Every structure is written in C-alpha cells, then in structure tokens.
Amino acid sequence: xxxxxxxxxxxxxxxxxxxxxxxxxxxxxxxxxxxxxxxxxxxxxxxxxxxxxxxxxxxxxxxxxxxxxxxxxxxxxxxxxxxxxxxxxxxxxxxxxxxxxxxxxxxxxxxxxxxxxxxxxxxxxxxxxxxxxxxxxxxxxxxxxxxxxxxxxxxxxxxxxxxxxxxxxxxxxxxxxxxxxxxxxxxxxxxxxxxxxxxxxxxxxxxxxxxxxxxxxxxxxxxxxxxxxxxxxxxxxxxxxxxxxxxxxxxxxxxxxxxxxxxxxxxxxxxxxxxxxxxxxxxxxxxxxxxxxxxxxxxxxxxxxxxxxxxxxxxxxxxxxxxxxxxxxxxxxxxxxxxxxxxxxxxxxxxxxxxxxxxxxx
Amino acid sequence: xxxxxxxxxxxxxxxxxxxxxxxxxxxxxxxxxxxxxxxxxxxxxxxxxxxxxxxxxxxxxxxxxxxxxxxxxxxxxxxxxxxxxxxxxxxxxxxxxxxxxxxxxxxxxxxxxxxxxxxxxxxxxxxxxxxxxxxxxxxxxxxxxxxxxxxxxxxxxxxxxxxxxxxxxxxxxxxxxxxxxxxxxxxxxxxxxxxxxxxxxxxxxxxxxxxxxxxxxxxxxxxxxxxxxxxxxxxxxxxxxxxxxxxxxxxxxxxxxxxxxxxxxxxxxxxxxxxxxxxxxxxxxxxxxxxxxxxxxxxxxxxxxxxxxxxxxxxxxxxxxxxxxxxxxxxxxxxxxxxxxxxxxxxxxxxxxxxxxxxxxxxxxxxxxxxxxxx
Amino acid sequence: xxxxxxxxxxxxxxxxxxxxxxxxxxxxxxxxxxxxxxxxxxxxxxxxxxxxxxxxxxxxxxxxxxxxxxxxxxxxxxxxxxxxxxxxxxxxxxxxxxxxxxxxxxxxxxxxxxxxxxxxxxxxxxxxxxxxxxxxxxxxxxxxxxxxxxxx
Numbered sequence: 001x002x003x004x005x006x007x008x009x010x011x012x013x014x015x016x017x018x019x020x021x022x023x024x025x026x027x028x029x030x031x032x033x034x035x036x037x038x039x040x041x042x043x044x045x046x047x048x049x050x051x052x053x054x055x056x057x058x059x060x061x062x063x064x065x066x067x068x069x070x071x072x073x074x075x076x077x078x079x080x081x082x083x084x085x086x087x088x089x090x091x092x093x094x095x096x097x098x099x100x101x102x103x104x105x106x107x108x109x110x111x112x113x114x115x116x117x118x119x120x121x122x123x124x125x126x127x128x129x130x131x132x133x134x135x136x137x138x139x140x141x142x143x144x145x146x147x148x149x150x151x152x153x154x155x156x157x158x159x160x161x162x163x164x165x166x167x168x169x170x171x172x173x174x175x176x177x178x179x180x181x182x183x184x185x186x187x188x189x190x191x192x193x194x195x196x197x198x199x200x201x202x203x204x205x206x207x208x209x210x211x212x213x214x215x216x217x218x219x220x221x222x223x224x225x226x227x228x229x230x231x232x233x234x235x236x237x238x239x240x241x242x243x244x245x246x247x248x249x250x251x252x253x254x255x256x257x258x259x260x261x262x263x264x265x266x267x268x269x270x271x272x273x274x275x276x277x278x279x280x281x282x283x284x285x286x287x288x289x290x291x292x293x294x295x296x297x298x299x300x301x302x303x304x305x306x307x308x309x310x311x312x313x314x315x316x317x318x319x320x321x322x323x324x325x326x327x328x329x330x331x332x333x334x335x336x337x338x339x340x341x342x343x344x345x346x347x348x349x350x351x352x353x354x355x356x357x358x359x360x361x362x
Numbered sequence: 363x364x365x366x367x368x369x370x371x372x373x374x375x376x377x378x379x380x381x382x383x384x385x386x387x388x389x390x391x392x393x394x395x396x397x398x399x400x401x402x403x404x405x406x407x408x409x410x411x412x413x414x415x416x417x418x419x420x421x422x423x424x425x426x427x428x429x430x431x432x433x434x435x436x437x438x439x440x441x442x443x444x445x446x447x448x449x450x451x452x453x454x455x456x457x458x459x460x461x462x463x464x465x466x467x468x469x470x471x472x473x474x475x476x477x478x479x480x481x482x483x484x485x486x487x488x489x490x491x492x493x494x495x496x497x498x499x500x501x502x503x504x505x506x507x508x509x510x511x512x513x514x515x516x517x518x519x520x521x522x523x524x525x526x527x528x529x530x531x532x533x534x535x536x537x538x539x540x541x542x543x544x545x546x547x548x549x550x551x552x553x554x555x556x557x558x559x560x561x562x563x564x565x566x567x568x569x570x571x572x573x574x575x576x577x578x579x580x581x582x583x584x585x586x587x588x589x590x591x592x593x594x595x596x597x598x599x600x601x602x603x604x605x606x607x608x609x610x611x612x613x614x615x616x617x618x619x620x621x622x623x624x625x626x627x628x629x630x631x632x633x634x635x636x637x638x639x640x641x642x643x644x645x646x647x648x649x650x651x652x653x654x655x656x657x658x659x660x661x662x663x664x665x666x667x668x669x670x671x672x673x674x675x676x677x678x679x680x681x682x683x684x685x686x687x688x689x690x691x692x693x694x695x696x697x698x699x700x701x702x703x704x705x706x707x708x709x710x711x712x713x714x715x716x717x718x719x720x721x722x723x724x725x726x727x728x729x730x731x732x733x734x735x736x737x
Numbered sequence: 738x739x740x741x742x743x744x745x746x747x748x749x750x751x752x753x754x755x756x757x758x759x760x761x762x763x764x765x766x767x768x769x770x771x772x773x774x775x776x777x778x779x780x781x782x783x784x785x786x787x788x789x790x791x792x793x794x795x796x797x798x799x800x801x802x803x804x805x806x807x808x809x810x811x812x813x814x815x816x817x818x819x820x821x822x823x824x825x826x827x828x829x830x831x832x833x834x835x836x837x838x839x840x841x842x843x844x845x846x847x848x849x850x851x852x853x854x855x856x857x858x859x860x861x862x863x864x865x866x867x868x869x870x871x872x873x874x875x876x877x878x879x880x881x882x883x884x885x886x887x888x889x
Contacts, residue, residue, distance in 0.1 A: 063500035242389040327494025329719045413867035586841040699793035
C-alpha cells in the first residue's frame with residue numbers, strides 16, 4: 001500500500017553514504033547536524049516571511065484592499081524589505097528594565113518554535129527526528145514559549161506589557177489542556193504518540209473521517225484551542241492592540257521585535273502542521289478505504305505537496321478567524337475554556353475510549 | 363508638575379495599579395489620557411485628563427469676525443464639521459433676523475444628514491476596531507468614501523468644508539449633487555445590511571457589547587450625555603425634534619430611543635440612525651426648491667448687542683452656541699457647549715467595575731472626538 | 738406649556754430676589770450669588786418645573802463684573818431658562834458649586850475656573866482642566882499673552 005510515494009529516506013540515505021565515503025563517522029554526524037541546522041534555519045526564515053506576506057494578502061482580500069504590491073512581483077519581496085528594515089532598526093534599551101531577561105525573552109520564544117519544527121514530518125521520510133513521543137514533544141516545546149512571553153512582559157518594566165503577559169499566561173495554561181485532550185483523542189485511536197505511526201495509521205483514510213463524530217469534535221476543539229494557544233485573533237488578548245497597545249512586546253524594537261513577530265507566525269505554522277498531521281493525515285495522500293485505483297492516482301501527488309497544502313489550509317482558516325471576529329474578553333475567554341471546551345473534550349475522550357474498546361472505528 | 367500629581371500618579375503611594383491610557387494610545391481616538399486604576403483586569407476608577415490639544419478656540423473667536431470664526435468651528439468636532447458651521451450661521455441669522463431661502467435650508471439639512479452618516483460610518487469602523495474586529499474598519503471607510511466624494515465635488519474639500527456662510531451657502535451646489543446623493547442612497551441601502559452581518563449578529567460581538575457600560579437615564583441627564591449615547595439610555599434629547607431647524611420640520615423621521623442603557627443599545631441607536639438619515643435624505647433630495655443660494659448679507663456682519671443662544675444636533679449630541687455681542691464685528695464672548703465634553707466625563711461613572719476591554723468598548727460607544735472636548 | 742411670563746411668576750415666587758430683565762431671547766433670571774444655589778435647587782426639585790438638565794454653564798467677563806451663566810432645560814416640559822449670577826469682585830470671584838445637583842457641573846466648573854479663575858465653593862476637585870497651573874486666566878479681558886495671541 002502507498003508504495004509508489006517517493007520516499008525521501010533514499011535521498012537522505014545517499015547523502016549519508018556519500019558523506020561517509022569522505023570522512024570518519026564522527027565528522028559525518030557533525031556535518032549532518034550542521035546541514036540539517038542550516039536547512040531548518042533557511043526553511044524557518046522562508047516560511048516565516050511567506051506567512052507574513054500571506055497574512056497581509058489574505059487580510060487585504062478580506063478587507064477589499066490590494067495589500068502589498070510594490071516591492072517585487074505582487075509585493076512578494078515586501079516582507080524581505082520589512083525584515084531588512086527591522087534588522088537595521090535601533091534596539092531601544094528600556095530604562096529600569098531587567099536587561100538580562102529582557103534580552104533573553106525573544107530568544108526563548110524563538111528557540112521554542114525552532115525545537116518544535118524539528119519533530120514535524122514534512123514528507124515521507126523527511127523528518128529530522130522521529131520521537132516515539134512526538135505529539136507530546138511538539139506540544140510541550142511549543143507551550144514553553146509562554147515562559148518567554150511572561151519574561152518579556154515582566155522585564156519590560158511596562159504596565160501594559162505586564163498585563164499582556166499575565167493574560168497570555170492564563171490563556172496558554174488554560175488552552176493547553178484542550179489542545180492536549182483533543183490530540184489525545186487521536187492518540188487513543190492510534191495507540192501511539194509517534195508522529196510517523198500516526199501518519200501510517202491514516203493510510204486508509206484520515207482520522208477526521210475515520211474517527212466518527214468524536215474525532216471531528218476534537219478537530220474543532222483543537223482548532224479553537226490552538227488558535228488561542230498561539231495568541232491569534234480572536235484570542236489575541238496578550239497583544240490586544242486596541243487595549244494594551246501591543247501587549248507583552250510593547251517595548252521591543254528592531255530585531256527583537258522581529259523575533260516575537262516571526263515566532264508568532266511560526267507557531268501558527270507549527271499548530272497547523274500538527275493539526276494536519278494528526279487529523280488530516282500529514283503527508284499521507286487522500287485515500288479512501290480500499291479503492292486501489294483512486295488511491296494510486298492520489299499517490300502521484302508528492303507527499304510534500306500534501307503536507308504543505310493541508311497545513312496552509314489550516315493556516316488560512318486560522319487567518320480567516322482573525323480577520324472576521326471581534327476579540328473576546330478575558331473572562332469570556334476563560335469561561336469558554338473551562339466551562340465549555342474542557343468538559344466537552346473530557347467527555348469526548350471517554351466516548352473515544354469506548355469506541356476504541358469496542359473496536360467500532362475503521 | 364505639582365507635588366500633588368507626583369504623589370498621586372507617579373509614586374502611587376496608595377498602591378493602586380495605575381496605567382495611563384493615552385495620550386498616545388490606539389483606542390482613545392485622539393490625544394486623551396485616561397488615568398485608569400486597575401485591580402487585576404478590573405477598572406476601579408478612572409480620571410480623564412484633557413487639554414493636550416487645547417487651542418483656545420473660544421478666545422480666538424473674540425478676535426475674529428463672524429465669517430472668519432466659522433472656519434474655527436470646523437476644527438472642534440471635525441466629523442460633524444457641517445453642523446458646527448451651521449450652528450454659528452444660524453445664530454448670526456437669528457440675531458440679524460435674516461430669512462434664509464428655502465433652498466438653503468434644504469441643502470443644509472441634506473448636508474447635515476450626509477455628515478451624520480459619514481460620522482456614524484467612521485464610528486462603526488472604529489468601534490469594530492476597538493473590539494478587535496479589524497475588518498469592519500475597511501467596510502465603513504469604503505462607504506464613507508462615497509459621501510466624501512459628494513462633498514469634494516460640491517465644495518472642493520472632503521472633511522472640513524466651511525461651505526455654509528451666514529445667510530446661506532458659499533456658492534451653489536454642483537449640478538450632479540442630487541443625482542449623486544440618490545445613487546449613494548441606493549448604494550448604501552444595499553451595504554448597510556452588510557454591517558449587521560459582519561458585526562451586529564456576531565455572538566462574540568454581542569457578548570462583548572451587551573450588559574456593559576450601564577448608564578441609566580438619570581445618569582445620562584445628570585451628566586448631560588446627549589446624542590446617540592444619551593438616546594441609548596432612553597433620554598429623548600434630539601434637538602432636531604425638540605426645536606426643529608433647517609428643513610427638519612418638513613420631513614418625517616423618528617427619534618431613535620433605546621432602553622437597553624448599555625453599549626449595545628448605543629450601538630443600535632447609531633445603526634438605526636443611519637437608516638433614519640437615509641430616509642430623511644430620500645425625502646429631501648428630490649424636493650430641493652429652486653432659488654438663491656444665499657440671502658442678501660452685508661459684507662461686514664455686526665450682531666446687535668445682546669446675547670444669543672442656539673442649539674443644533676451634531677452626530678455626537680447637542681452643540682449649543684452662546685454668543686455675547688457688544689455690537690462689534692467680532693463676538694464679545696463665544697461659548698461652545700460641545701457634546702463630547704459632557705459625554706466624556708461620564709466615563710468614570712459607567713466604566714468603573716468593568717474590565718479593561720470593556721473600558722475600550724465603552725469609550726468607543728460614546729464616540730468621542732477629542733478636539734471637540736479641548737476646543 | 739407655560740409661557741415666559743408664567744415661568745417668571747413661578748420662579749419669582751420661589752426666590753423673590755431674582756431680577757428678570759426685559760427683551761432677552763430666552764427667559765433670563767439674574768440672581769444674587771448667595772441665592773444662586775437655592776434657586777437652582779428649587780428649579781430642579783419643583784415638580785412643575787423640574788429643570789434637571791444643565792445644558793451649559795459658562796462665564797462672561799464684562800470688565801466691570803464677572804457673570805456666571807447657566808442654561809437649564811427641563812427634559813419633561815422642555816422649558817429653557819438662563820440663570821445668571823453677577824460677581825462684582827473680579828479679583829477673587831467665588832460662587833457656590835452646582836456639583837451636588839448636576840454631576841456634569843464638576844467639569845464645566847473646572848473649565849470656568851481654568852479659563853476665568855472663578856472659584857466654586859464646595860467643589861470636590863477644583864483643579865485646572867486644560868492649562869498649566871501658572872498660565873493665568875485667558876478668557877478674562879485683561880489677559881495678555883505677547884507670544885501666542887495676536888492683537889487686532
């Protein structure tokens with residue numbers, strides 16, 4: 001089944017054997033690490049910049065505007081120009097701020113999103129590290145960024161920042177539960193936390209279709225809770241432009257601000273990729289049960305295209321949220337989580353466990 | 363800076379968590395500073411600080427002639443520029459007992475309503491922004507553009523068109539005027555339901571707007587909160603109904619009153635007023651009588667010695683002008699009772715006890731224009 | 738709806754000290770400073786009048802005196818009257834505050850204090866509203882500012 005999907009492990013294997021012919025095994029590991037690091041750095045920057053561009057275009061379309069259209073074809077180079085501007089801007093030191101924490105915070109935030117990127121399967125055989133607790137790892141690492149946000153808010157010595165950071169703390173800690181429980185639903189179905197196993201288990205259909213209504217419910221909960229977890233509208237209370245000017249990154253400028261900005265978009269990418277992997281089959285093409293011919297045709301579309309199109313589909317949904325809804329209030333936000341999403345997902349888990357126990361799923 | 367301020371605000375001896383919202387803040391709609399005392403996310407009390415753009419318009423009026431000072435009134439409530447001009451013109455006409463031609467009255471009333479529409483559209487944009495719905499901003503501005511184009515065609519300026527002069531208008535309107543207004547009415551009748559679809563019916567929006575910023579009718583009257591903000595508290599204060607001026611006595615329209623007293627009630631009043639304005643425009647635009655665009659006026663206007671008082675309804679409430687004349691060509695004393703001045707200071711009363719996010723919604727629902735407060 | 742004469746009769750009956758000048762646009766009542774608060778209180782509480790809406794409160798500097806002008810409206814009956822107080826002491830003008838009756842008076846009176854230097858007794862927070870502490874009182878006719886105000 002799905003044998004004719006191109007497996008990237010043959011490519012990586014040939015690189016490995018070529019390197020092994022050149023140098024000793026210690027150096028091979030070292031150079032491979034450098035190579036993977038460089039690839040991730042490049043990919044991070046490219047995806048981040050593209051997401052910023054995409055966001056601006058999407059919001060422009062929603063708002064009857066044109067969006068960036070001056071720098072490069074269709075304004076494609078606009079974000080690169082913006083990045084150069086941000087790199088050249090002055091880093092304004094804040095009086096009475098805690099200098100160490102103030103400078104550390106953006107790095108914590110960006111490192112967390114880097115770490116999460118490592119465990120994502122981008123295509124068949126293209127995964128930097130395949131943990132046996134992949135889902136857990138990605139969740140744990142991506143939610144660590146709240147530490148960076150709290151530090152940023154505390155060390156800025158600004159009252160707006162502090163309120164923003166406290167909001168963010170309350171929000172991420174609460175919504176982490178729902179994200180975890182909704183992902184747990186599929187983990188229960190699959191019986192594994194390893195991302196590659198989860199994808200393999202979807203070879204005869206994605207979990208959102210296979211898992212009856214409970215899987216769909218957990219998908220919706222995942223979408224809501226992860227939007228809240230990455231501080232995006234309508235849950236962007238931590239930044240809340242109209243209330244707290246810019247929330248926890250009010251006092252940041254230049255490249256440090258760019259770090260926060262980029263990390264926000266990369267977190268969006270990470271949750272979308274995780275959602276796509278767990279619920280929509282990741283790089284697995286669209287397969288229907290045992291329709292061999294149909295599945296074969298679907299396999300001709302490269303797995304990397306499947307992964308990125310699903311991810312960007314989810315990203316577009318998240319963007320659509322942001323540009324349509326008004327912002328929630330902090331008490332409404334916590335009510336939504338603790339009074340609605342959490343009980344529903346707990347009940348959902350029980351139902352799924354029952355389904356799995358009875359073997360009713362496909 | 364006085365000792366008192368240092369003690370109260372900066373040192374914070376009473377251990378209150380005070381944040382200064384403004385003078386540079388995205389949601390204060392201008393250079394207003396709200397000194398907000400918080401307990402967690404809840405507002406304990408707030409004190410508005412004004413005066414950042416105090417220009418002394420009342421003092422400047424004392425050195426200018428009546429034709430000149432009309433241009434100063436534009437700069438108070440720049441979104442109701444036409445109504446401000448009209449108030450001064452009517453007080454001069456009252457004092458000189460000039461009968462303005464019917465045509466002028468009709469055109470002035472049409473401009474009033476167009477200006478009110480443009481102002482309410484901008485309020486709607488900004489209100490959505492305040493609540494975090496960023497898309498509403500562009501919907502509103504898209505439609506406001508049509509009104510500003512009408513203004514530009516007839517008067518050459520889009521925002522501050524000192525088009526009304528004592529006795530009439532500066533010149534006649536553009537020949538396209540009626541046609542364009544009719545086109546606009548037809549266009550905006552299709553676009554106004556979109557506003558409801560985007561914001562009014564939204565669950566998040568309703569949860570945000572309902573039940574906050576409660577202002578009872580007594581509070582509204584006591585603080586002199588007029589205009590749509592007052593009418594959201596069932597305070598009947600529409601000067602167009604109480605003391606009709608212009609052509610308002612010739613048209614059928616309802617004074618919109620809501621009994622909700624909260625932010626959502628004020629929102630609904632403004633939305634309904636947009637429909638009402640469209641219907642007023644529709645009744646007037648086809649019936650503009652022919653005639654002169656101005657009455658005969660002397661080149662130098664000298665008001666007879668005495669005191670004059672006149673009220674008009676701007677987009678934000680009741681603007682009252684009080685003139686003391688000593689018979690010279692410039693007023694002895696000119697006082698503007700501006701609607702936003704009274705509307706702002708009710709903030710402490712209606713925002714205490716709610717969250718910061720509600721404070722933004724409440725200040726958005728009062729639709730403040732800061733230059734109007736500072737004058 | 739009462740007309741101007743009937744209104745004057747009622748108000749004269751409330752406070753006999755009021756003077757009603759002739760030939761004004763609106764019904765006008767000049768009251769001594771010591772009766773000012775009592776009159777306004779009665780205007781507000783009298784069920785036949787119930788002037789519950791303070792439209793505007795301001796002052797005029799007539800060089801010989803300071804006049805505080807209040808425009809009051811009754812939202813039930815739609816009467817509009819002007820209450821005036823003439824303060825002959827231009828150096829230290831003082832008058833009772835209306836804050837206890839109309840909350841909006843707090844800031845209107847602060848504005849008057851700011852621009853005219855008229856003090857209000859029993860005002861809870863009489864501080865300058867717009868201007869700096871040592872600016873002077875710009876709407877007084879004897880105010881001079883060589884830099885910012887051009888004389889014509």
